[in-house]
Amino acid sequence: MLRPWLELARISNLPTVWTNVTAAWLLAGGAWLPVNAQLGWLLLAGSLLYTGGMILNDAADVQHDREQRKERPIPSGKVSLAAAWTVGLGMMLSGGLIGFLFTSASVPIIGALMLAILFYDLYHKPWPGAVWVMGACRVLLFCMAGSAVIPLLLDAQRTVLACPGYPQTLAMLAHMPPGVWIMGLTLGSYIVGLTMVARMEARGAVTIPLRALFAKGLLYAPALVALYFWLSRANWRLIPLLADFTPLAPLPFILIFIAMVFHATRLMRRGGPAIGRAVGILLAGIAVVDALAVMQVSLSLACGFVLTAPLLRLWQRWIAAT
Known part of the structure; x- marks a missing residue:
């Protein structure tokens, strides 16, 4: 029962999300040791966003898979279409909420990442240009992790995050x-x-x-x-x-x-x-x-x-x- 879900999630690629998040965290100036709790939350948020997006990818491609890839979990009946949509969307929302509530990551970047994942899932078959959206998903994941470090560093330096004429979020990104x-x-x-x-x-x-x-x-x-x-x-x-x-x-x-x-x-x-x-x-x-x-x-x-x-x-x- 578990294997079809792991296949839907392309779980063998999940560790690349962890390396993405960790690399961005360190490049932004975050500490590797001692491990910051926010890094753990970012890893969880990124994992849920990735896994949910992969499940939704199959849910959106169900008609194509019924014709070309009948062995996939949804066309073969191992996972129902309704369950795939429910679990996929649930994971996406959970990942976004974790990033918003438990990390200092840029909220617009989190939102843009979620929208990019959904857009790719829905339009990658009919639109060849969706390959750029797939690339954007990894860019946004990387920048989400990096943006979470900036408020921590500025707080440690007791620096006030302020740029006249710019919203707080843009000022934070300017420091990345x-x-x-x-x-x-x-x-x-x-x-x-x-x-x-x-x-x-x-x-x-x-x-x-x-x-x-x-x-x-x-x-x-x-x-x-x-x-x-x-x-x-x-x-x-x-x-x-x-x-x-x-x-x-x-x-x-x-x-x-x-x-x-x-x-x-x-x-x-x-x-x-x-x-x-x-x-x-x-x-x-x-x-x-x-x-x-x-x-x-x-x-x-x-x-x-x-x-x-x-x-x-x-x-x-x-x-x-x-």
């Missing part, structure tokens, strides 16, 4: 470190590129070369952004002065990510079941994208995120990621 916005947008770009490449390969149709190049460029965007931050911020003088090679530590993370994307895109070209395996690799790679973001703050945690990716691939063998 640029790294949160940049890495959030980079994550969103990766998600858009992943979806575009998968759709192109699955259709097997002739694709405009420039469009294919653009989609693959989005997949490699996290590596390019991480490379820029690494090269511009590393203390290179440590190498010749002290023979300290610590500045080179981020390089393996970038190379791992590039190798992962290269392998997945080559695998996709085989078509058929290989496309699903490649998409699974790229979805697990979201944790590596977060590693590229968090390596600016904690190399040890970045290692943990990278090691999460192969564990997610193992989990995908039990519950499909797509």
Whole structure:
């Protein structure tokens, strides 16, 4: 009875929500240890929003699945359509309320995230441009977690949050470190590129070369952004002065990510079941994208995120990621 619900929720992707939230929290200046209660609430809120959104995705696609994917939980009768709508909406509302009541996250960002999830669920089949909305969902999740840190930091500094002529929320967002916005947008770009490449390969149709190049460029965007931050911020003088090679530590993370994307895109070209395996690799790679973001703050945690990716691939063998 539980397995159909786990399949509806694409539960094997859920840990990527946790890495998203944690990476944004740290980039915004939040402390990893001791663990702040708000981080726990943000993880729960993000989990409920993601899980509810995935369940609603199947509920909205029921007619298509009855024709093309009869093995899915709703068409097969394992989960009723009414139950899927009820549970999915309940989780979405619960996630939004938790974010609103128990965290300092920006209320407009929470609301925008909920609307983006619902919009994608309802319109991703008829509207090709919905891939951008899917990317926006991850950007908003990232920024929701980052925005929750700002009031805590300002309170600790006893700084009054005020910008003349701007509402309180906009003033709070103005204090968010640029790294949160940049890495959030980079994550969103990766998600858009992943979806575009998968759709192109699955259709097997002739694709405009420039469009294919653009989609693959989005997949490699996290590596390019991480490379820029690494090269511009590393203390290179440590190498010749002290023979300290610590500045080179981020390089393996970038190379791992590039190798992962290269392998997945080559695998996709085989078509058929290989496309699903490649998409699974790229979805697990979201944790590596977060590693590229968090390596600016904690190399040890970045290692943990990278090691999460192969564990997610193992989990995908039990519950499909797509």
